[in-house]
Amino acid sequence: GENVEQHPSTLSVQEGDSAVIKCTYSDSASNYFPWYKQELGKRPQLIIDIRSNVGEKKDQRIAVTLNKTAKHFSLHITETQPEDSAVYFCAASQNSGYSTLTFGKGTMLLVSP
Amino acid sequence: NAGVTQTPKFRVLKTGQSMTLLCAQDMNHEYMYWYRQDPGMGLRLIHYSVGEGTTAKGEVPDGYNVSRLKKQNFLLGLESAAPSQTSVYFCASSYRMDGYEQYFGPGTRLTVT
Numbered sequence: 668g669e670n671v672e673q674h675p676s677t678l679s680v681q682e683g684d685s686a687v688i689k690c691t692y693s694d695s696a697s698n699y700f701p702w703y704k705q706e707l708g709k710r711p712q713l714i715i716d717i718r719s720n721v722g723e724k725k726d727q728r729i730a731v732t733l734n735k736t737a738k739h740f741s742l743h744i745t746e747t748q749p750e751d752s753a754v755y756f757c758a759a760s761q762n763s764g765y766s767t768l769t770f771g772k773g774t775m776l777l778v779s780p
Numbered sequence: 781n782a783g784v785t786q787t788p789k790f791r792v793l794k795t796g797q798s799m800t801l802l803c804a805q806d807m808n809h810e811y812m813y814w815y816r817q818d819p820g821m822g823l824r825l826i827h828y829s830v831g832e833g834t835t836a837k838g839e840v841p842d843g844y845n846v847s848r849l850k851k852q853n854f855l856l857g858l859e860s861a862a863p864s865q866t867s868v869y870f871c872a873s874s875y876r877m878d879g880y881e882q883y884f885g886p887g888t889r890l891t892v893t
Contacts, residue, residue, distance in 0.1 A: 668839075676820070699879035710870065710884040711823065718879065756822060765830055765877050767813075767838060772822040 669694040673771025690757035697759040784885035803871030812854040816867040
């Protein structure tokens with residue numbers, strides 16, 4: 668089955684800095700890669716996703732890049748703000764049929780004012 | 781719309797007791813999922829359902845049973861609770877399974893003593 672590795676497990680940045688979280692996956696058939704944000708005590712919520720036919724996708728201050736050859740994808744947050752502090756999860760699945768999501772173990776991002 | 785709701789929010793069980801967690805969604809989603817979240821382990825899929833009356837095993841199904849008698853409800857049962865089942869349980873639903881957003885419920889914090 669699919670295996671998703673996520674690094675780093677914790678990340679501390681100053682407000683205004685950029686943050687990068689990286690994930691690797693094992694199943695070359697995976698072609699859908701979402702990112703979820705979970706604030707303390709809250710439910711996970713989708714913030715951005717990318718499919719294998721796209722190399723990069725942006726939404727305001729967040730972007731995701733995908734390297735299918737290396738089986739690697741990353742979340743980039745620019746101009747970080749204290750409200751970006753949360754746990755971020757990457758995931759992977761096949762974009763066909765009954766394909767379940769496999770999640771990484773999460774990255775705790777702390778943005779200090 | 782309430783989205784995805786879960787009951788109860790908190791529960792403490794003694795080893796060997798049984799209980800049922802209820803998940804309900806009002807988005808007419810076909811697909812529903814149960815995850816457990818443990819510190820440093822991310823979200824792990826317990827069971828899922830691709831439609832009313834159907835269920836399937838996920839990554840960590842042992843010790844749990846599920847039922848999907850109505851499209852809007854997905855029940856997770858623990859027949860004989862064990863301390864290893866202490867966790868936060870999240871239910872999720874999606875319109876489609878292949879590459880579509882999963883909407884999560886608020887979670888149930890279960891402690892087994």
